[in-house]
Amino acid sequence: DPRALELIMAAQGIDVNSMNPDHFGEPSSTSKTSQPEMKKAKKEEPPPPEDLRTPEQKEADEYKSKGNELYKSKKFEEALAMYSKAIESMPNDMVYYNNKCAVWIEMGEQYYDKVLETCQDLITRRYEINGANPGGGSFEKVGKVFCRMASVHEKRKNFDAAIELYQKALTEDNNRTTRNSLRDLERAKEKWE
Helix, strand or coil: CHHHHHHHHHHCCCCCCCCCHHHCCCCCHHHCCCHHHHHHHHHCCCCCCCCCCCHHHHHHHHHHHHHHHHHHCCCHHHHHHHHHHHHHHCCCCHHHHHHHHHHHHHHCHHHHHHHHHHHHHHHHCHHHHHHHCCCCCCHHHHHHHHHHHHHHHHHCCCHHHHHHHHHHHHHHCCCHHHHHHHHHHHHHHHHHC
16 A cells, blocks of 8 residues: 555655655666676776875885795795894884794794794783884784794694693684694694603
């Protein structure tokens, strides 16, 4: 019944006088768009977000990218140099230190203590780092630092310490990668014992 529909629309605050009662229930002409127009609208992507990084952050990220390429090529000394330059540009961001620790882990056992010292220092300074550079000591980054420490303990077959560190990492940033690492470590510990 059109009168009932009109009453309901009026109760909802819709101006029924501006509508043609013959068209109740039909889609408005503005909602009728052809299929090609809809596909075209879907293909248009929004412009990329504005880069809000400081010049120092941009410079540090450039060094980090170069370091990542060198790391992939197993040019560890050169990668360390790039990460050190990134740290000079942005000393209050854990990601560059964390990348440096990843290189040390790949370089071998003689660097494991250095990794643990660096990571422990980062954990101690996390609030200072985050205060100087919001996000530089984010939960996600702190979680990755705990994972680096866990990785060292895992390589040393110190499973209990590694498990504890993975659990701390999950407290900071509960993500699938860390959960899987913890599960794999617990299985490795069972096989080892």
